[in-house]
Structure formats: C-alpha cells, structure tokens
Amino acid sequence: MGKLQRRINIFEETMAHMTYVQIEAAAQEGTLVLFPVGVVEEHGPHLPLAVDVYGAYLQSREVKSELEKKGIKSLIAPPFYWGINVATGSFGGSFSCREETMISVLLDAMSSLRNWGFDRVFFINHHMDSGHMKALNQAIQKARKEIGMGAYLVIDQFFAKGLALKADEPHLVIYQSLFPSGPPSPYLNIHAEGHETSFMWHYLPELVNQEVWKTLKPTDLSLDHFRFWVRGGTEARKVTPQGYFGDPTTASPERGREEMETYGRRAAGVIEAFLQGRYSPPKDPGI
Numbered sequence: 001m002g003k004l005q006r007r008i009n010i011f012e013e014t015m016a017h018m019t020y021v022q023i024e025a026a027a028q029e030g031t032l033v034l035f036p037v038g039v040v041e042e043h044g045p046h047l048p049l050a051v052d053v054y055g056a057y058l059q060s061r062e063v064k065s066e067l068e069k070k071g072i073k074s075l076i077a078p079p080f081y082w083g084i085n086v087a088t089g090s091f092g093g094s095f096s097c098r099e100e101t102m103i104s105v106l107l108d109a110m111s112s113l114r115n116w117g118f119d120r121v122f123f124i125n126h127h128m129d130s131g132h133m134k135a136l137n138q139a140i141q142k143a144r145k146e147i148g149m150g151a152y153l154v155i156d157q158f159f160a161k162g163l164a165l166k167a168d169e170p171h172l173v174i175y176q177s178l179f180p181s182g183p184p185s186p187y188l189n190i191h192a193e194g195h196e197t198s199f200m201w202h203y204l205p206e207l208v209n210q211e212v213w214k215t216l217k218p219t220d221l222s223l224d225h226f227r228f229w230v231r232g233g234t235e236a237r238k239v240t241p242q243g244y245f246g247d248p249t250t251a252s253p254e255r256g257r258e259e260m261e262t263y264g265r266r267a268a269g270v271i272e273a274f275l276q277g278r279y280s281p282p283k284d285p286g287i
C-alpha cells in the first residue's frame, strides 16, 4: 500500500462519517439533505478523472456551511459518481452507465433516505452532459411521484436554459448564473478549462499537473463545435483531441477559491429563499 496522503476525503462532513444515531436524530429534526452528483470522466491531460466528483462535493460543503450561517441544518449524502458520459465517452477513464442504472441507483438512494424519515433532498450536480442531466431529472421526478420525496435540482440559470429545462418546473431551484466565469474570454469555456483547473489547483494542488498545464493552449471552439461535441463518439474526440474544451490558461488557485465560495453563497441563498416560500426563477436570462 502506498503512503497515505493528507488529501481531501470525499466522505468528510458527509453522512458516511456519521453514526446511525446521528442520522436518525437528524431525520427527526427535519434536516434537509444535499446530494452531490458527479462522474468519473477524463479532464484533459492536466487534471484527474475525479474533478466533477470533487466539484460536487466541495460545492455541497460550501452550501452546507452557508446554510448553517442562516440557521438551516443540512446533511451531505455520500457523493454519487456513476453517472453518464456521452461527450467524452470515447476517452479512457470516462466511466458511463446506462440511463436506467443511474435512475435506479439515485431512486433507491432517495428511497433509503425517505425510509429513515428525510423528506427533502437538494441535488448539487457538477456534470452537465445532456444524457446525464436527463437521467438525473427523471430520477428526481420519479422520486417526487413514486415515493413522495421533496426532491429538487439546484441548477445554474445558464445550464437550465442550455438544457431547455422549463424554469417553472416544481423540482427546479435555479440560481442566477455564475457563467461565464473568470476573466473575459473570447473562447467558449466548457470542460477542464479555467474554472475547473482553478478549483482543483486551490483545493487539491497535488492533483494538477502544472508542467503539462503550462503547455496547454485555448481550444478556440464555438457553440457549433459544442453542439457537435455533445453527441460524443470518436468524432467528438477529434473536436477536443486533448480532452479539454475552452481555455485552461486563465486558471489560478485564488480564482478557484473565489468561484467555489461564490457558488456556495449563491446556491445557499436560493435554497433559503425556496424554503421560505419566496423563491421564483431568475427572470433575466442574462446570457
């Protein structure tokens, strides 16, 4: 066994590090659950496969701590990472499961929560592949209908619009967009770019290959390329031969911390508004 390193542990501060006694007490108190969702997927030659899992986990921790400041108690479910990868599916390391598998696992996880007495789950998802999003939306809708779970998807306005989701659907909790993030850029920034490189650099610097990062150039791809890329397969791989889509060169650890904290405040704010019955979807699309 290799030397155990002091790295971020994705169970830290989640239900998985609690006892059943604490779980049962939390359910009785009506505590809400934050459910991090990511995938294991290639993220360019400079980042590890687990970026989206760490992303969803770190976002959930930010939201939990921001909610705490507002007097709202929450728990974090163990991060889910067997999602769906279409766009990057032809690269080594992009694990993907069938739509029905993802729906079943999420639904079963929510049934477990429901059986223990939890009745509200907010999904914090860090992967916008359209196949993955379709399955996640279906799992949430099924849980609402079949097991009476108050299941919600917390989502950025930019992606809600991009995925053609109806803003007034009862399971959507949409916050005003954080995209495009970072310094103004002529490039379309989608995957393993400045934003993702930045937060990995801040929270898990030993997992960013900076020697490789220094050699990378922006991809200079358009929305048309993006529409082609999302269909996946070996043709999509030709669009992003190095596995990233956008400009990783704008990354910095400061940016990573800032964007993660901004996310936490924005998402916790919209969840609080929702719980207080004063939520409405953002009106100005802003994009």
Ligand SMILES: [Zn+2]
Pocket: 043, 051, 052, 126, 127, 191, 192, 196
């Ligand atoms: Zn990602």
